[in-house]
Amino acid sequence: MKRYLPPYLLSGPAVIIFVIMLAVPMIMTFMLSFKSFSFYTGITPDYGWHNYLEVVTDSYFHEIFFRTYAISIGVTLLCALIGAPEAYILNRMTKAWRSMCLLAILGPLLISVIVRTLGWALLIGNNGVINDALLLLGVIDEPLRMMYTTQAIVVALVHVLVPFMVLSVWTTLQKLDPQVENASMSLGASHFTTMYRVVLPQIMPGILAGSLIVFALTASAFATPSILGGRALKVVATTAYDEYLNTLNWPLGAAIATILLIANIVVVMSYNKYVEHKYAAVFD
Amino acid sequence: MSFLSLKNVSKQYGDSLAVQDFNLNVEKGEFISLLGPSGCGKTTTLNMIAGFEEPTTGTIEISGKDMTYAAPNTRDIGIVFQSYALFPHMTVAENVGFGLEMRRVGKEERRQRVLETLELVRLTQFADRFPKALSGGQRQRVALARAIVIKPQLLLLDEPLSALDAKIRERMQIELRNIQHEVGVTTILVTHDQAEAMAMSDRIAVMNFGRMARLGAPFEIYEQPGDLFTSNFLGSTNMFDGEVSEQAGDVVMVNCSGVELSVQGNAAKGSKITVGVRPEKIALVEAGLGLIDAKIKTRIFMGTRWAYQLESSLGTLDVTLQNAGHEVAGEGVIVGVTWPRHAIRIFAEG
Numbered sequence: 001m002k003r004y005l006p007p008y009l010l011s012g013p014a015v016i017i018f019v020i021m022l023a024v025p026m027i028m029t030f031m032l033s034f035k036s037f038s039f040y041t042g043i044t045p046d047y048g049w050h051n052y053l054e055v056v057t058d059s060y061f062h063e064i065f066f067r068t069y070a071i072s073i074g075v076t077l078l079c080a081l082i083g084a085p086e087a088y089i090l091n092r093m094t095k096a097w098r099s100m101c102l103l104a105i106l107g108p109l110l111i112s113v114i115v116r117t118l119g120w121a122l123l124i125g126n127n128g129v130i131n132d133a134l135l136l137l138g139v140i141d142e143p144l145r146m147m148y149t150t151q152a153i154v155v156a157l158v159h160v161l162v163p164f165m166v167l168s169v170w171t172t173l174q175k176l177d178p179q180v181e182n183a184s185m186s187l188g189a190s191h192f193t194t195m196y197r198v199v200l201p202q203i204m205p206g207i208l209a210g211s212l213i214v215f216a217l218t219a220s221a222f223a224t225p226s227i228l229g230g231r232a233l234k235v236v237a238t239t240a241y242d243e244y245l246n247t248l249n250w251p252l253g254a255a256i257a258t259i260l261l262i263a264n265i266v267v268v269m270s271y272n273k274y275v276e277h278k279y280a281a282v283f284d
Numbered sequence: 285m286s287f288l289s290l291k292n293v294s295k296q297y298g299d300s301l302a303v304q305d306f307n308l309n310v311e312k313g314e315f316i317s318l319l320g321p322s323g324c325g326k327t328t329t330l331n332m333i334a335g336f337e338e339p340t341t342g343t344i345e346i347s348g349k350d351m352t353y354a355a356p357n358t359r360d361i362g363i364v365f366q367s368y369a370l371f372p373h374m375t376v377a378e379n380v381g382f383g384l385e386m387r388r389v390g391k392e393e394r395r396q397r398v399l400e401t402l403e404l405v406r407l408t409q410f411a412d413r414f415p416k417a418l419s420g421g422q423r424q425r426v427a428l429a430r431a432i433v434i435k436p437q438l439l440l441l442d443e444p445l446s447a448l449d450a451k452i453r454e455r456m457q458i459e460l461r462n463i464q465h466e467v468g469v470t471t472i473l474v475t476h477d478q479a480e481a482m483a484m485s486d487r488i489a490v491m492n493f494g495r496m497a498r499l500g501a502p503f504e505i506y507e508q509p510g511d512l513f514t515s516n517f518l519g520s521t522n523m524f525d526g527e528v529s530e531q532a533g534d535v536v537m538v539n540c541s542g543v544e545l546s547v548q549g550n551a552a553k554g555s556k557i558t559v560g561v562r563p564e565k566i567a568l569v570e571a572g573l574g575l576i577d578a579k580i581k582t583r584i585f586m587g588t589r590w591a592y593q594l595e596s597s598l599g600t601l602d603v604t605l606q607n608a609g610h611e612v613a614g615e616g617v618i619v620g621v622t623w624p625r626h627a628i629r630i631f632a633e634g
Contacts, residue, residue, distance in 0.1 A: 179369035182336050185356040186363045187383035187434065197382075201373040282373050282414050 033254035051255035068235040072218040075157045079214045083165025091173040108160040117227040120156045148230040156224045165210035172206030208275045236260045287312040293342030302328040304494040317473045317481035320491035326474045335359050362431030366443040368423050370415040377411040383434035401433040421452045439471040457483050478518045490514045512631045521560040528555050549630040558631045563602040565627035574620025
C-alpha cells in the first residue's frame with residue numbers, strides 16, 4: 001500500500017486548495033440558488049425551483065441570455081477571422097519581428113481589465129478621442145454614440161481575447177510541415193486554393209480550440225460588458241452581479257450563475273466532443 | 285536542344301553564394317542526380333528548378349521555354365519532398381487526386397487515374413486510409429504517386445529515401461527506378477548518398493560548394509573522378525602525396541614516402557602531386573611479391589566482402605576483398621600489396 005501514498009501526498013495541497021477555493025463556494029452557491037428571498041424577510045431556507053422557474057419563464061432573462069450568447073458567438077467568429085491570419089503571418093516572420101509582434105498581440109493581456117476597458121471608454125465616449133477628432137474635422141455634427149452599445153462590448157472583448165486565438169492557432173501552425181504549401185503549389189494549386197484546401201483544414205483544430213477558450217471567456221466576461229455596456233445592456237454575468245449587490249436577491253443571482261455555468265459546460269463539452277470526433281482519424 | 289537546361293545559374297543569400305555559375309543540360313527521359321554533401325547547393329538548385337526560389341542570375345529553360353521566374357504552380361513539375369509533405373487531412377486517394385483536381389480533370393477520369401497510379405505503387409488497398417495510418421515506405425509511395433499521377437513533364441525527388449531504413453531504401457531504389465522507366469518521365473534526384481545516386485541515375489552531377497565538380501555516368505565518374513573531392517565522395521580512396529621523379533611517355537614515376545610508384549598519366553618532373561587508388565582495386569599477394577609489403581592491422585568480415593586496414597611504408601591502406609568463400613590472411617600477417625597500374629590515378633596537388 002505504501003507506494004500508492006506519495007502521489008496522494010504530492011497532489012494533496014492542490015486538492016485542498018481546490019476544495020476550499022472552488023468546490024465549497026460552488027456547492028454553497030448551488031444550495032443558495034434553491035433558497036427564497038423577499039424584501040422584508042431576507043433570505044429564507046424555503047428550498048424550491050422557483051428561482052430557476054423565474055429565469056426560464058421571464059422574457060427579461062431570455063433577452064439577457066440571448067444577448068450574452070450572441071455576443072459570445074460574434075466575438076468568437078471575429079477572433080477566428082482576425083486571429084488565424086494573424087497567427088499565419090506571425091509564423092512566417094523572422095524571429096526579431098515575431099517577438100515584437102507577439103508582444104503587441106499579448107499586450108492587452110498585460111493590462112488590468114479595468115484600466116484597459118476605461119481606456120476604451122476614453123476612446124469611444126461621447127467626449128472621447130474619436131468623437132472629438134471627427135467633430136473637429138467636421139465629419140460629423142454631433143457625437144456618435146459608441147459607448148453603451150453591443151458593438152463596443154464586442155470590439156473590446158475581441159481586442160483582449162484575440163491573443164488566445166493567435167496562440168492556439170500558432171501552436172498548430174508550428175506542427176505544419178512547411179513543405180505542404182510547396183507541395184500544393186507544385187501540384188498546380190493557386191495561393192488561395194492552397195490556403196483554403198491545405199493550410200486551413202490543418203490549422204482547424206487550433207482555430208476550434210481557440211474558439212472554445214474565446215467563447216467560454218466571453219460568455220462569462222464581466223468587467224468589459226459592465227463598463228462598456230452599462231446598466232442598459234446587461235449580460236448574464238452583470239445580471240448575476242446586480243441581483244447580488246443591487247437587489248440583494250442572492251438566491252436569484254446564484255440561480256443565474258448556476259445556469260450560466262451549466263450552459264457553458266454543455267456548450268464546451270459537446271463542442272469538444274465534436275472536434276475530437278472529427279479529427280481523431282486525421283491528426284495525432 | 286536539351287529538355288531542361290540551367291544556364292549560368294547562381295543563387296546568392298546575403299554574402300554567401302549557395303549556387304555558383306551552374307550549368308546543366310538534361311535530356312528528355314533522363315534520370316539525373318545532384319549529388320553532394322549538405323550545404324553544397326543541391327537543394328537550392330532543385331528549389332530553383334521547382335520555382336520555390338528565384339536564381340540571382342542565370343536562366344532555367346524547360347522544353348525550350350524560359351521558366352526562370354515562372355510560378356511553381358505553372359511549371360507542371362511533380363515533386364517528392366524529403367518529408368513527403370502529404371496532406372494529413374486527406375485520404376491517400378484524395379492526396380493523389382489533388383493535382384488532377386487542380387487540373388480540373390473530371391471526377392470519373394480522376395478516379396480512374398488515381399486507381400491506376402495507386403496500382404503502380406502497389407497501394408490500392410490503402411486508398412481510403414489517412415497518411416497517419418501508413419508506414420514510412422507507404423507514405424513515400426503515396427508521395428511518389430501524387431507527383432506522377434499528373435503526368436508531369438519533370439519529376440523532382442528531394443532526398444526521397446533518406447527517411448527510410450536501409451533495407452526498405454534499397455528496395456525502394458529499385459522500385460523508384462522501375463517506375464521512372466515505366467512512366468518515362470525526366471527525373472532529377474537530389475541526394476547526399478552516393479550509392480543511391482549511382483544505383484539510380486543515368487548521369488550524376490557531383491556538387492561541392494555550390495559548383496558542379498563532375499558530371500557523367502556513374503561508372504565513368506567513379507573510375508575517372510577527376511578531382512579528389514569527387515573521388516572521395518563517391519567512394520573511399522587511398523591517397524598518397526608524392527613528387528614526380530621521372531616522366532616517360534604517358535607513365536610517370538612518383539616518389540611517395542620513399543616508395544617509387546608507377547602511374548599512368550602526365551605530370552611535370554619535380555611537381556608535387558597526389559595519387560589515389562580505391563580499396564577494391566588492391567590485391568593481396570604473398571609477402572615480397574607485391575609492390576610493397578604491409579602488415580594487416582585489422583580485418584573485418586562484412587558478409588559480401590572483407591575490409592582490411594594495413595600498415596605500410598605508404599601509410600595506412602584500406603583494402604576490400606570480395607568474399608570468395610575461403611579463409612583469407614588474418615591480423616598480424618605480413619602480406620604483399622599490389623594493384624594494376626591503370627588503377628592508380630593522379631590528382632592535382634591535394
